[in-house]
Amino acid sequence: MPGQPQAAPVKGFFTDTTLCIGCKACEVACKQWNQLPDDGFLFTGMSYDNTAHLGASTWRHVAFIERPAPLHPQNEGAFSWLFSSDVCKHCARAGCLEACPTGAIIRTEFGSVYVQPDVCNGCGYCIVSCPFGVIDRREEDGRAWKCTLCYDRLRADMQPACAKSCPTESIQFGNLEDLRKQARERVEKLHSQGMREAYLYGESAASQPGTEGLHAFFLLVDKPEVYNLPPDPIVPTKTVKDAWTAMAAGALGIALAALGAAFFAHKNGAQS
Amino acid sequence: MSTVRYKTSPDPVSTDGRDIDRKIAELAGEAADQQASGAAGKHIEKQAGTWTQLPQPHAADPTYYDRPLLNESVWGWAIPTYYYVGGLAGASLALGAALELQHAAKFDRLIRRCHWIGFLGCCVSGALLVYDLGKPQRFLNMLRVFRPTSPMNVGAWILSGTSGASAAAFFFRQAGYAAGLFGMALATYTGVLVSNTAVPLWNASRKVLPVLFAASAVTSAGSLFELFDQDEDEARVTRAFGSVGKLAEIAASVIAEQHASQVARVGRPFQRGFSGFLWRTAAVLTAGSVVMNLLPRPTRGKRLASGILGTVGSLLMRFALEQAGNASARDPRASFHSQREPLAQ
Numbered sequence: 049m050p051g052q053p054q055a056a057p058v059k060g061f062f063t064d065t066t067l068c069i070g071c072k073a074c075e076v077a078c079k080q081w082n083q084l085p086d087d088g089f090l091f092t093g094m095s096y097d098n099t100a101h102l103g104a105s106t107w108r109h110v111a112f113i114e115r116p117a118p119l120h121p122q123n124e125g126a127f128s129w130l131f132s133s134d135v136c137k138h139c140a141r142a143g144c145l146e147a148c149p150t151g152a153i154i155r156t157e158f159g160s161v162y163v164q165p166d167v168c169n170g171c172g173y174c175i176v177s178c179p180f181g182v183i184d185r186r187e188e189d190g191r192a193w194k195c196t197l198c199y200d201r202l203r204a205d206m207q208p209a210c211a212k213s214c215p216t217e218s219i220q221f222g223n224l225e226d227l228r229k230q231a232r233e234r235v236e237k238l239h240s241q242g243m244r245e246a247y248l249y250g251e252s253a254a255s256q257p258g259t260e261g262l263h264a265f266f267l268l269v270d271k272p273e274v275y276n277l278p279p280d281p282i283v284p285t286k287t288v289k290d291a292w293t294a295m296a297a298g299a300l301g302i303a304l305a306a307l308g309a310a311f312f313a314h315k316n317g318a319q320s
Numbered sequence: 321m322s323t324v325r326y327k328t329s330p331d332p333v334s335t336d337g338r339d340i341d342r343k344i345a346e347l348a349g350e351a352a353d354q355q356a357s358g359a360a361g362k363h364i365e366k367q368a369g370t371w372t373q374l375p376q377p378h379a380a381d382p383t384y385y386d387r388p389l390l391n392e393s394v395w396g397w398a399i400p401t402y403y404y405v406g407g408l409a410g411a412s413l414a415l416g417a418a419l420e421l422q423h424a425a426k427f428d429r430l431i432r433r434c435h436w437i438g439f440l441g442c443c444v445s446g447a448l449l450v451y452d453l454g455k456p457q458r459f460l461n462m463l464r465v466f467r468p469t470s471p472m473n474v475g476a477w478i479l480s481g482t483s484g485a486s487a488a489a490f491f492f493r494q495a496g497y498a499a500g501l502f503g504m505a506l507a508t509y510t511g512v513l514v515s516n517t518a519v520p521l522w523n524a525s526r527k528v529l530p531v532l533f534a535a536s537a538v539t540s541a542g543s544l545f546e547l548f549d550q551d552e553d554e555a556r557v558t559r560a561f562g563s564v565g566k567l568a569e570i571a572a573s574v575i576a577e578q579h580a581s582q583v584a585r586v587g588r589p590f591q592r593g594f595s596g597f598l599w600r601t602a603a604v605l606t607a608g609s610v611v612m613n614l615l616p617r618p619t620r621g622k623r624l625a626s627g628i629l630g631t632v633g634s635l636l637m638r639f640a641l642e643q644a645g646n647a648s649a650r651d652p653r654a655s656f657h658s659q660r661e662p663l664a665q
Binding site for chain 1: 347349351379388389390391392393395410456461462509518523534561564655
């Protein structure tokens with residue numbers, strides 16, 4: 049159709065946590081490019097992570113895991129570091145998008161999930177619908193915010209600020225299909241080098257049916273929980289049929305109670 | 321909006337948290353429009369208040385420093401209050417329609433009362449929902465699309481329909497039937513709204529919550545009517561209606577707790593802490609209300625006691641559920657266990 053924007057190939061992130069050195073350049077680049085305000089300053093006391101969690105004004109978050117277990121090739125005895133730069137997963141089937149009552153959250157031509165700030169009315173439903181705890185509302189602002197996959201940069205043929213700034217290429221950006229291929233090769237390479245624990249998290253619909261695959265997927269070397277990722281996330285609308293069925297039963301119950309009460313009182317009243 | 325930092329230094333800085341001088345810089349980034357005060361906000365209080373004790377590394381059941389996985393809901397007191405008011409309005413309109421079917425003049429006053437409670441309930445509901453929005457002036461955006469995947473959007477349409485039909489019922493009695501049908505949806509869709517979330521406790525009890533909300537709506541309506549002066553016929557209707565609702569509410573809350581507790585960690589907020597206290601108190605009050613209904617020789621005192629106990633009970637139940645859901649969203653193991661245990665089976 050004329051005037052319709054041409055669909056670009058689906059874009060995404062592949063975050064290889066084995067390459068992450070915890071420098072937080074991605075966090076800074078994201079804040080600066082998107083002109084995000086700070087969240088206030090908090091000393092969490094947990095390793096070197098004072099960002100703590102993704103939120104309305106934090107769209108990249110580097111997790112610092114001090115693990116009391118060895119990891120080849122870190123020669124630290126029964127201790128190892130894990131770092132992982134977390135981000136919105138831009139799920140193939142997105143809980144926030146399906147929950148949004150205003151249509152503010154849309155799927156872009158790059159396959160990413162985007163919140164239109166001029167439409168969002170801050171109802172907060174997307175926040176409880178995200179199985180990853182990504183999207184949040186900023187109190188002073190009143191709207192929900194999250195990673196845009198640098199929509200403005202993508203439209204100008206640039207890669208997202210976090211991927212651009214990553215000094216070790218732990219964050220890789222590109223066409224989702226290419227990234228999946230690269231990621232599988234990377235896992236094979238790591239396995240052959242002796243890092244048998246390496247696996248991909250959410251790279252396909254088969255591996256994560258609850259979200260039908262993530263457009264921002266990860267290479268991990270421990271259980272997802274260690275990185276504060278859910279082991280088997282399920283978009284709420286996948287199971288909502290149960291609730292609609294129960295609603296029909298509930299509505300029927302109200303009807304029966306009302307009809308019963310009216311009928312009973314009418315009959316008994318007539319006798320007395 | 322901005323705050324002054326480094327106040328005691330010779331060169332204090334006025335900032336909204338971006339450290340960009342708006343006088344010389346152009347803000348055009350994706351989040352340039354995000355309003356910020358620069359003061360440490362609720363975000364930081366929430367993050368800082370997460371730990372009550374130092375996290376212990378736990379190889380078999382790991383978490384990320386016991387930090388929450390999910391972001392908990394941002395809904396304030398207005399939303400559980402709305403569940404109550406919307407349920408009350410919906411069940412009243414359904415009762416009004418059922419009474420209309422009896423074609424008995426002795427119920428005219430009660431039917432009018434049902435329509436008034438329904439209509440005023442819809443007005444209050446709308447006000448509560450708009451009040452809770454982050455951008456209240458954009459409330460009409462709820463109706464710019466029709467989106468069946470979003471129970472909130474469906475609910476906005478249901479509330480609009482109920483409001484219209486209940487207002488029309490003042491002029492055309494036939495509209496009372498439509499209002500009754502809309503009312504049934506209004507009283508129950510909120511159960512779907514809560515179930516359709518990633519919050520483990522709400523999601524795990526999704527097969528029961530809409531029924532619990534329906535029962536609680538009937539309780540609310542039955543209890544409120546008992547606070548009015550009623551003749552014997554009217555009292556008989558509302559007492560029967562309310563008693564059924566109360567018994568069903570107690571049963572549904574027990575089943576909801578069972579469903580949530582299939583994974584022990586998920587159902588925990590129903591048993592422990594402030595949410596557990598509210599949840600049990602609500603059930604006790606509702607039970608007290610039904611006892612007052614079923615005692616022989618109804619008196620005005622018993623009716624008032626029943627009405628007050630039932631009203632407070634169903635209102636508390638909504639708040640208990642909100643609190644319990646938030647508590648389970650704060651507990652990363654609730655999500656992890658609910659996803660791991662089905663995998664292990």
